[in-house]
Amino acid sequence: MLFFEFPEDARWNDERDAVEFSVILRPYEGTVRITRRVFQGLLDQRPTPERCMEAFHLQHTRFEMIAERKLRRRQLTEDGNVEITGRDLREKTPPIGQGTLFATA
Numbered sequence: 218m219l220f221f222e223f224p225e226d227a228r229w230n231d232e233r234d235a236v237e238f239s240v241i242l243r244p245y246e247g248t249v250r251i252t253r254r255v256f257q258g259l260l261d262q263r264p265t266p267e268r269c270m271e272a273f274h275l276q277h278t279r280f281e282m283i284a285e286r287k288l289r290r291r292q293l294t295e296d297g298n299v300e301i302t303g304r305d306l307r308e309k310t311p312p313i314g315q316g317t318l319f320a321t322a
Contacts, residue, residue: 221288223281227273229266236273240284240299249284249299258303279306 222241230237235252251273256264259272273280283305287293294300 219289221281221285223277223284227270227277229270231266236269238273238277238280240281240288242288245288247288247293247298249280249301250294251280251301255301255303255306258306283308 219242224239224241227236227238229235230250233250233252235250236256237248237250240247240249251269253264253266253269256269256272259276260268262268264272280301283301284299286308287299287301287305292299
């Protein structure tokens, strides 16, 4: 069983124009990023940093599940982190426990 940890450290990154939060899957530790553009599809108003953070907190479980799915599939950015896209939000998330990070094809 894999144990993902999500410290409660969500923050806005002005430089990347994104909400970021940490994910830990020992020995891996990384950052999950969700850009402002992704929040445009979730919000019915302009995605300010404050509104993006609020939307993140309201749906943090969903974002964590997407991050887990991307890590299981080894879908990392060049810097070894995770970026959640609009496509990720549209993809149906399988029930927890299905699939494994270490499965071989």
